[in-house]
Amino acid sequence: MAIGKKALIIAGVLAVVIVAAVLALQNYPAQTPQSGAAQGKFRIVVNPGVAEKVSIKEAQELEKYLEDLMGMDVELSYPASSAALIEALRFGHADAALGPGALVGALAVSLANAELVAVEYREVIIDGKRETAPYYYSYFIVLKESPYVYIDELRGKRVCFPSETSVSGFIMPLKALADRGYITPGEVERPRDLALQFFGDVVFGGGYAQCWAALKEGKVDVTVMAGDVAASLYWEAMNNSRVLKWKDGGYAIAGPNPSHVVLVRGDLPEDVKTKFVNAIFALNNKPELMRNYVSAIFVRFERRDVNEHLKPLIDALDYLKIKEFYLR
Incomplete structure (x- = not known):
């Protein structure tokens, strides 16, 4: 089909306009978002x-x-x-x-x-006492009647952490494990993979109360409790559990958690x-x-x-x- 002279002229004008617009955008300085305060x-x-x-x-x-x-x-x-x-x-x-x-x-x-x-x-x-502070600690615990005393004995066992994004319930406990050679830091798909270097199964319970319930029900062998939970939950858990020990005899505590x-x-x-x-x-x-x-x-x-x-x-x-x- 033949293309009319008028159509060619319009197409040429449009092409010039588009090229000019592209060049203008390329040369236009980037704008930094202005501060709301300003x-x-x-x-x-x-x-x-x-x-x-x-x-x-x-x-x-x-x-x-x-x-x-x-x-x-x-x-x-x-x-x-x-x-x-x-x-x-x-x-x-x-x-x-x-x-x-x-x-x-x-x-x-x-x-x-x-x-x-x-x-x-x-x-x-902190240390069994109510305090007002900008930090607190978390503890690896097992049930009182558990045969485990040292965290070394939990290799390959089941653990419950409150959340993969919890500082006190996961990140700082992971750091404590790494500091003592139980896990080796490295590029992993997700942080859970680091915990699996030591534990046989890693469960994220959704909170400290859920992990404590899982421990009581025998669904896991060990969990973490922190000093910033509700006092009723803290004392129920700590009065019916034992804090594990590192191989040097010190208690398996992580923190301070900010x-x-x-x-x-x-x-x-x-x-x-x-x-x-x-x-x-x-x-x-x-x-x-x-x-x-x-x-x-x-x-x-x-x-x-x-x-x-x-x-x-x-x-x-x-x-x-x-x-x-x-x-x-």
Whole structure:
């Protein structure tokens, strides 16, 4: 079919326009996302999962409280995942993060240039005593009537960990096993594979209570208990179990496990950062609200050095070579 002269002219004009547009896009400078703080709005991402626990009224109360203290518009957002929270800080879509767990905090500090400005002090049990602290410990336990005394005897046996993403219930216990030569860090498809170097079967129960139930019912031979669980669960488990020992005779304890954190973007202007930090410490006057936004055992926020609080966990992730898994 013959193509008319008019059609050829139109096609030629369109081609010129398209080429010009492509060239313009190639030469157009990349735009860096503008900080919310620079626009007079301070954007805070909160701990993933919080949206299910807080009411609209509580969210509005927190926004209003922070706005009054900071003298600027505050916007709270509720990311669907830990990765989304980290990316928001990394690419300037958020100015701060309120209450993420230690794992998210460690990844944000090491990969997103986030700065630790406050940590949670929480109600925990350490050495059988109630304490208010920014850390706690976890313990490898077996039932009281179990024949096992040393963790070496559990090689090839069944273990229950609360979750593959639990710092106190999995990551730090793995680090304790690696430190003593029971497992060898290396590139693995998932962290569970490291635990399988020593244990015969690895179960993720979904929580400490579920793992304790599995131990009582004989479904596993060993589990982990931590000092930040509900006191009733802690004492039921510890009064009816024994803490295993390492081969040197010391108790099989992992930690210290860091508490939740408050972060800001590394390039946040100092004056804005100061306003935010002051507002965070003012939230110590609203502990009930923070128990919804941070953790159920929240007591207060305090300052703590990042090397003291998060570096042991960052080092554990690097040593075990599992950091990338938690960014998926």
